[in-house]
Amino acid sequence: MDKRRRASRRGNGRNVTYVLLALAVLMLLGSTIGSTRAALTYYSENYTAEITVSQIGVSLLENGDVVSSRDYDNDDWKISTNQGKDAVSGALLKNMLKKDEKLALNKSYHEELSVRNSGTIDEYVRVRIYRYWTEKNSSGKDVKITTLSPELIDLNLVNENKWVKNPNDSAECTELYYKGILPSGSETELFADGIRIDGQVASEAAVETKGNTITTTYKYDGVEFHVDVEVDAVQTHNAQDAIKSAWGVDAASLGIL
């Protein structure tokens, strides 16, 4: 009985092999016919084909001028900034103060920031804004001041219906997601239009009187405020997964798709 069963199994195995072989041959033949058809029709018409390679690119604009851009072009990344050839990062706030002008507290300075799609494909964009304070230590190195609130650096954010704020922002880092697709060559609405240093920076001072001279020394005299901006762009094809992969957020729940 066992011998018969084994013989029957071997027979079944062979049958499956033959069926698979026949299918493979048929598929092979079918693919040959297809390519023959394609070959016949290919030469029957004249085509003028324009091939566009997908090139992603993004630029950050300050008061209408490009401060930094990074575009994929001719199989290479083309980086340009307002800092010169070798710089990979642009400079902000260079023209915030006029010549010989001194920074005044509570005064609102013109600082318009936006993003341009400088590539050839549509994209989604987001910006990350970092605000923090530093001062020079005794060896002249910049050290961060953690006792001075980043909120005293008041970057006036605008167009909040187009720029969606990440609800999990920290005081130092603000994430803004542009709602919808930014088409190739287009520019976003502004995400900021001014900057102001809160007068609270001067809220603590010590007064020293020597003769008829009074010297007021402020706790935060000589501190430096910083604003750093990062712009990220990602393709629109398969956007949900692309955004999740590149930025680690759920685009649908943020409402930016």
Added chain:
Amino acid sequence: MKYIEKYGKVIAMSAAALGMTAALTIESSLAYFTTYVSAGGSQVVNLGAQTTIHEDVSNMTKHIQVANISQINDCFVRVKVFYGGDLSIGYPDSPDTPSNPDWYLDGTTDENGFRYVYYRPILPASPDPDRPSLTTPLDVKIDVPDGFDRDNFNVVVIQECTPVVYDESGNATADWTTVYSGYEEFENPSGGRGEEADD
């Protein structure tokens, strides 16, 4: 061993299939088109202030001027005049209004009845330390009761300054709420008030 002999091929094929699937997944993640740019900027906030007071007395009138000797920061200044119980002060043209329109009283008095007199214009910093900017004079008339020793009395003037700030309309203004008290300077091991900044 028997188990491995029996299912060895299946395990090997499954592992290979899993590996290929994983490799395919990784490839598709890397295939997303992305790019980025960055930019940053900073400005220094200078806040220090240095002022001196100049006083002259003639014809029972104090002529007060304040100089801003800071080379960096503009400021607003105000003064307060203290005097003894039998004395009183006024201004040459009026008991309550300084003759010089650059100076004004804001109407509030402290618990002892003394009032600040504010200098209206900004007192700018001067790059030349030998030529500091100076307020116009504030003349304070000292009224002495009959029989009072005119050669021996005390009228003390104190002066304060505050940096120029701006209000919501963009107008230069003074914030006199600054806490003028000693503050504690503390330093971390790297020499600053906090952690070291990223380069």
